[in-house]
Amino acid sequence: MKKxxxxxxxxxxxxxxxxxxxxxxLNAFEDGIVFFYSPTDLKFKKIDSNQKxxxxxxxxxxxxxQNNELFSFKVTDNEENIDVRFTGILPDLFREGxxxxxxxYLIKPGEFNAIEIxxxxxxxxxxxxxxxxxxxxxxxxxxxxxxxQ
Amino acid sequence: xHFMANPNIFxxxxxxxxxxxIVIFVFSGTLGLIFALFxxxxxxxxxxxxxxxxxxxxxxxxxxxxxxxxxxxxxxxxIWRHPVGSLxxxxxxxxxxxxxxxxxVTGMIWGKPMWGTYWVWDARLTSMLILLFLxxxxxxxxxxxxxxxxxxxxxxxxxxAGSINLPIIKFSVxxxxxxHQPSIFSMKGISVSNEMLTPLxxxxxxxxxxxxxxxxxxxxxxIAIIKINNHIILSIxxxxx
Numbered sequence: 493m494k495k496x497x498x499x500x501x502x503x504x505x506x507x508x509x510x511x512x513x514x515x516x517x518l519n520a521f522e523d524g525i526v527f528f529y530s531p532t533d534l535k536f537k538k539i540d541s542n543q544k545x546x547x548x549x550x551x552x553x554x555x556x557x558q559n560n561e562l563f564s565f566k567v568t569d570n571e572e573n574i575d576v577r578f579t580g581i582l583p584d585l586f587r588e589g590x591x592x593x594x595x596x597y598l599i600k601p602g603e604f605n606a607i608e609i610x611x612x613x614x615x616x617x618x619x620x621x622x623x624x625x626x627x628x629x630x631x632x633x634x635x636x637x638x639x640x641q
Numbered sequence: 642x643h644f645m646a647n648p649n650i651f652x653x654x655x656x657x658x659x660x661x662x663i664v665i666f667v668f669s670g671t672l673g674l675i676f677a678l679f680x681x682x683x684x685x686x687x688x689x690x691x692x693x694x695x696x697x698x699x700x701x702x703x704x705x706x707x708x709x710x711x712x713x714x715x716x717x718x719x720i721w722r723h724p725v726g727s728l729x730x731x732x733x734x735x736x737x738x739x740x741x742x743x744x745x746v747t748g749m750i751w752g753k754p755m756w757g758t759y760w761v762w763d764a765r766l767t768s769m770l771i772l773l774f775l776x777x778x779x780x781x782x783x784x785x786x787x788x789x790x791x792x793x794x795x796x797x798x799x800x801x802a803g804s805i806n807l808p809i810i811k812f813s814v815x816x817x818x819x820x821h822q823p824s825i826f827s828m829k830g831i832s833v834s835n836e837m838l839t840p841l842x843x844x845x846x847x848x849x850x851x852x853x854x855x856x857x858x859x860x861x862x863x864i865a866i867i868k869i870n871n872h873i874i875l876s877i878x879x880x881x882x
Contacts, residue, residue: 499720503801514805518816526818527763548818583757585686593820610756615822617691618834619682 528593531572539598547574547604548593548612556588567592567604574598578606585611648864651725655857662857666850673843681840690754695840697747698825699848700740704772705807707737707852711779712804715797727793730800731783732859736852738776745769756820764813765821768806775803 518525528548529537539545552566552573563582566573576594586592591612596605618626677695684691714730717723748766749759760766779800786792814823825832833841 496720496722503716503720507801510802510805514809518809522817525764527761527820528818530818583755585755585757608757610758610761610820612820613686613755613822615825615827615832617684617687617694617825617832617837619836620685621682622834623685 530569531567531574532569534574534598534601535572541597541599544595544597546593546595547576547598548591549574551586551588551590551592553588567594574602574604576604576606578609580609582609583611585613648724648728651728652861652864655860659854659857662850662853666847666854669843669850670847673840673847676840676843681836684837687755690751691837693747693751694837695844697744697751698841699845700743700747701769702845703848703852704737704740704744704769705810706849707733707740708772708775708800708804708807710856711737711776711800712807715800719794719797719801727797728860728863729856730797731793731863732856733852734776734780734783735859736855738773738780740848740852741769741773741776745773761820763819763821764817765810765819768810768813771806772810775800775806779803 528546530549531547534547547567549567549569552568555564555566557564562577562579564575564577565588567576568574576596578594578596586609591614593610593612594604594606595608595610597607599605673695677692681692681695683689710733711730714726714728714733717726718730745766748769752761753759779796782799783792783796786795811824813819814821831838
């Protein structure tokens, strides 16, 4: 065998080992890599009430209420809902029907005390006129899926 | 492609391309900035902050592309001993690191008003930061050896091992829940309206031609240094005779 063929085989074997190793590691640490749990994920996880976690989903339409600086709303993934309470200033992009990530404590199943709220932006970019036109035609998908419920 | 492995032929191709690349760079950059800053509309959610995307997304693409060129160049150098592979790999590192920094910084500037935070440790942001460390590590390792050829080999192996990070960056937003939004390209098509795609693609062409310019200049520098060193060695060995 030529020397460069041997080097090619070395590389291929090494690369396969690298890919296998990396995928095993990433699989094993999946819980640490996900940035937030969805309300459905939480159903299957045992989470202590003093364990700080992040949950994410859409702010369910028609559920946002404000009492001074105390906000409460439902976070939904269109299957499960979680009641979230938060005291403080909400980010600009926070609105009903938008994606949101909340960091805090699950005080009991379905009830979440948030200490920080981040707005999640989706991958849709368009001018206002286009957004209005799509909404008018009833073809709107994505960030306001919850209003179909 | 094997004829390209000869540095002299590669130099000639490079010299012929440079003026064209400069024309494309100036043209796409000027037009792209005019579209990005003035002609394209504000976003329905983000307002004018969407204009950050026209720098952020092309620099992210180019950061990944630069690292891909390091990996491919290193591969051709390690296995087939192509000298031009090594030249391309080494020349792609500094410019790739700059693209990565630009991507991270513009992302942070966008993140504060949109997300409400400059930085989070989600899979996309973290893997992109790791890419920056890979660029820096590659450059340091390449220069850490007395014997340049030895340094090139070790750095190339490091670069290939690090290339596992490229698919992780690309698919991080699909594999795990992240704060970062998913790719604008999906099975459903492109999720950016046409008025906004024009500046995005113009800026991408501008960044790509900038990369080529820096790459060519860096390779010319490397070839010049090799020639000077060879000349010195030659004149010393002549004196000794």
